[in-house]
Amino acid sequence: MRVLVVEDDPQLRGQLTGLLQDQGMVVDAAEDGREGFYQATEYPIDLAIIDLGLPVLDGVEVVRGVRARGKRVPILVLTARGRWQDKVAGLEAGADDYLVKPVHPEELLARVRALLRRAGGWSQPRMVCGPISLDPATQQVSLADTPVELTAYEYRVLEYLMLRAGEVVSKAALAEHIYAEEEERDSNVIEVFIRRLRRKLDPDDRLRPIETLRGRGYRLTLDRRPLPADSR
């Protein structure tokens, strides 16, 4: 998952960046509204966190501009305490959710996860495709209830494929969503991650969870499964 943080306060920007990176997310950061707007419209991000009080270009204008460009990326806005008008303005401009400062890390992460999974068409917190289950909150993956150990990059690839289960995801798109802008991207490495995921998730080579579409990319073929009503 690739998340953009637009926040002019360097300390908070650093905190949010670290918090999201600790969750295995790739973070792009901008310190003013103009740079934030640029990155939100030009970078392949999965979610944007935008402070409403920004220099150069106001946060509400950034949100409005992103929506005017037809971008459907989930947007979480940050507002100052007691400024209810800001929340309304942010939501009216096209934000999906808001958070009042000071930001509580757990609440921010819960909202980020909720927005990401809703954008992927998932409503329950745990994603289940066939026998594969992935919990973004704990980053635990299991195969038929047996835990599977994945490296950080393997996890990122699987999470992205599961979030878009049934869709074709190109190798380039996968690389863009699991590496930061400044990291060197080698899309051949994606093939290695896919091979290792197949080995770990399908040791008997029977399930075939990840399909390769020559020249187009990969697709998680297993059906999305709703959880039984009594499970959490």
Ligand code: CA
């Ligand atoms: Ca600010």
